[in-house]
């Protein structure tokens with residue numbers, strides 16, 4: 200197969216939006232709670248994300264972005280009965296409840312691992328790439344994302360010969376869906392078919408559990424997405440997250456596990472029953488003709504607390520063009536003795552992982568978002584790649600342009616006080632309007648469509 204026709208993974212990173220702030224909105228996400236009310240630096244956050252994308256390009260990997268959503272989200276506040284001009288809506292809502300505006304002002308769509316679940320054409324029954332935008336019903340601020348996500352994905356993956364963008368699942372506690380953050384895929388190479396592992400936090404129809412923090416993803420949502428994407432019992436398996444992990448702060452499975460091709464890199468406490476998961480995957484691997492590598496960090500050597508604070512498993516695990524795999528990790532992993540030792544041991548071991556790269560993503564990390572949270576992986580063959588909206592595909596020059604855009608439009612200090620300020624609202628809109636042109640996208644934002 201020529202390298203042109205090869206299926207490769209393209210990462211769609213969430214470009215951090217101008218309203219990045221620390222509002223402590225995510226119960227069960229330790230970093231979000233402990234940094235509540237700290238002053239954020241949206242400019243630094245966006246530039247750290249851009250630096251990560253540069254790093255990926257330097258490794259020879261394709262890189263794309265998903266644009267930020269419109270925040271503060273005035274149409275959402277208007278739907279709650281606030282009225283007048285957009286400035287009035289924002290001000291009266293803020294005077295009534297700052298906490299409310301914090302929810303409608305969050306830049307949380309930057310964590311695009313939660314934007315959607317993606318099934319590559321090699322697995323789906325019709326050869327198309329399938330996307331289901333995640334409804335994110337578990338967290339009020341995140342439940343506001345799915346319709347805008349659907350709009351963006353539909354514009355970027357518009358070609359119906361190659362892509363199907365499903366509507367998000369219904370907003371009901373039965374169907375809490377957190378997208379790719381609770382989804383792994385194991386295969387011999389991105390070219391071939393594989394097995395998709397859906398990991399859920401709770402069975403919404405099962406007996407009550409003793410979870411201290413929310414199990415955000417439901418079994419019923421995972422099953423629905425698998426069905427919608429044309430998967431079957433051979434290429435989809437479902438496993439529960441362990442309550443131990445959720446209660447320690449692993450609000451998504453990708454805080455304790457990452458996969459790439461034949462490798463599953465995870466913590467001993469990630470799953471309820473790791474042995475059952477391994478044997479389920481191993482049986483499928485035999486059918487699909489590959490040898491799985493299970494790389495598990497034991498709880499004795501790497502305490503779960505260190506995993507949660509360093510985000511060891513929220514790394515990106517990527518296949519390098521020349522062969523082998525690289526881990527893209529947050530600097531906190533290098534600064535934590537147990538996690539650094541485990542990475543070194545992995546690099547020296549008999550497995551495909553050959554490199555580790557440590558990146559500074561402190562602004563996002565302080566809200567519980569590491570390298571893996573910031574990207575949505577989409578495996579694409581050559582024809583599918585050619586069908587992606589080209590404006591969002593990055594090269595160094597475009598990243599330079601984005602960095603200039605950030606430096607022009609973003610503040611370097613942001614706290615809750617600013618979210619209720621109409622001047623700030625206008626700034627964010629000017630930024631997003633300029634971005635729409637830079638990315639050659641249609642008008643995606645409500646403020647562009649309503650002409651206000």
Ligand code: SUG
Nearest residue numbers: 222223224225231310312380451572
């Ligand atoms: O959903 N944090 C996000 C972090 C998402 C990380 N994504 C993955 N693990 N894939 C969340 O908890 C915090 C926002 C605040 O508190 O201001 C927040 O939404």
